[in-house]
Amino acid sequence: MLLLKTSQKIRAAQGTDAALGNLTQFEYLALSSPLNLSDGHARQSLTPGQAEVVEALPLLWATAAANPIEETEAAAKRAYFRLLGQHSFPTARGRVLSCYSSSVAMEILARSLATRTDAVALLHPTFDNIPDLLLGAGLRLLPLAEEALHDGDLDQELLRAVGCVFVTTPNNPTGRVLSQERLRALAEQCAEHDVVLALDTSFRGFDPAAHYDHYAVLEDSGCRWVVIEDTGKLWPTQELKIGWLVSSADVGLPLGRVYSDILLGVSPLVMMLVQRFSEDAARGGLDALHRFVAGNRALVRGDLADVADVGFPDAESRVSVERIDVGRRPGLEVWSALRDHNVHVLPCQKFHWAAPSEGDHLLRIALSRKSAAVASAVSTLRQVLTGG
Template sequence: MIESTLRLSTANLTELEHLALNSELNVADGHARQQLSEGQQRIIDELPTLFEKAAVQPVADLERDAHRAFFHLMGQQSYPIGPNPVLSCYASSVAMEILARSLVTKTDAVALIHPTFDNIPDILRGVGLRLVPLEEDPLHAGDLSSVVPPDVGCIFVTTPNNPTGRVLTRERLAELAAECRRKDVVLALDTSFRGFDTRSHYDHYAVLEASGCRWVVIEDTGKLWPTLDLKVGLLAYSENVGLPIPKIYSDILLGVSPFILALVERFAEDAAGDGLADLHAFVAESRRIVRTTLADVPGVSFPDPDSRVSVERVDLGGRRCADVWSALHERQVYALPCTQFHWADPSLGDRSLRIALARPHTSLRAAVRELRAVLLAH
């Protein structure tokens, strides 16, 4: 118990996710680990053919086709093409590193959404940027003139947010983009969980371009499909962004695997049929399993009733997440404490856990039953 608590107090969320990778009761990381659908299994059966295609087709064509299939699936018809094309990265965290290294050449401070996954503040701080917390309530409904502080060079928002699932509406994004233009501040969006929530499928790029603001968007394919973490992160930016993004990109990588680009195109095409709706139904059932299993546990509640993303926060009432996490760890069950999500004030997350929902339902039920037992014992 002491060893687990010490590890929890010093680890970041990715380190805690790594602990869980070999457990059958891993509900920690937000990656897609559910079973393949029938359509997805057919794609896996085609892997030799896809490999041959990737070996002979020009990379530019593969990248163009993968981008088009993915962005159109997400309702993003106005994504950049032409002189500033979308950059393909190994992962969204690589795109984040490129953005951070670009930002620090022009500014020393970023206003970052709070709470959010802790690798974002870690990456931004890692290049020397000072962070100003941007709370969700004023971001979504407050006075935007005060939401955008005068001493930052970038506003960074995750939408849908991880772990809360909150989504910027079209109207609010337009207002925020207009304010960023007025103050000449870069607006950066991380939309890695976009695929789970149709409320975020309006064309963000059309809104951003119409505003005239300087903007950057990070997209991710890795949360959607159970491809054993074969994925791409996508980095899009406006022509007027004023950041050395292409140069920093070239400092870090040449490009991504053409084979993975071919795989992304096929999975996006499958999702454009009934695949995305099936995924939404699967996640909704996973959320129902969590909520019904824990519904009668004293003190437990669910702070994000409208969330549709593939994670679910559980408010533990008076219980400390460190104690619950440690007890789960002894049972080889892994979830994430919410303390680290609250990067500016960890105490705000001291009474909640995050549960990953993109799991086979049998495994999820088993993990949540163990969580129920731990909660009833505390």
């Protein structure tokens, strides 16, 4: 009974899909459910070290109010960028713009790019708010397949056709990380073609393979570059987060002006919170987080290991989301059956923004959740998949 078989139900699910414009709209449906494994935001419990930071909030508030914002901001940047190995991050004024979230940083980048170019080569698949924001700014998108990105040099014709190459690394949903060698080669190609290289590194914190010093590589290459960093995926901070919009000195885009169209700055209280969470992570919290995510991933893979025709396409992934290949079953049908049990995951079509059918048999499940919630959701998924 659990795996819905009637064409009526499938049509209903497809109707929902058509009505829902994007992945975030699927994520809204899950927000109030205790079994929300839909969005990639961190919703696990605070660790004891993090709970101490939260208990100190009144003190942080007073400190934030008393200190010059510039100092508070510099301390937050130092703590976060160094935690993740980004020692060569720029410190000159205007080079790291603090935004309310990475989507706000993305909107500023998209609007800025639209003043200088009409086309962007964008990783495929990737989280759909990236193509949506670029399209919203009036840009044309050319898909850059993940395999092509990792396998070798980009097609010269593609580079001649665009003003920017945009890569998410580690990627959401696949977890693939651009290696240091590939970043160097890509940045050199972008320099040669005078194309801006833009990176979204929102999931960087989860994978040590993404902790080499990207800024040293980018600066060495001589290309024009932009990086969006995001504190929002790592820690359960109740959506208090920063998206950092980082750029090369000669980026040639009006980032500062567009930024000033949208915001004055991020709350210094949030900056202090990011600084303290980063310091806790440096004292062992990051390793503990990696173990926690790996534990939840092992739980998902273990519980579904013997289910026929089910697989995990991202064997190497360390990010806080996991894709599940549900075989011949339509992903949307499984998603709908889970929803009937109040379990929320994401169907994957919309990650494949240029070829949605490539995601027809894939689901994405969030791992930054309490292990008990992951276990319970996966047990329901198992029943749905086995018709038990």
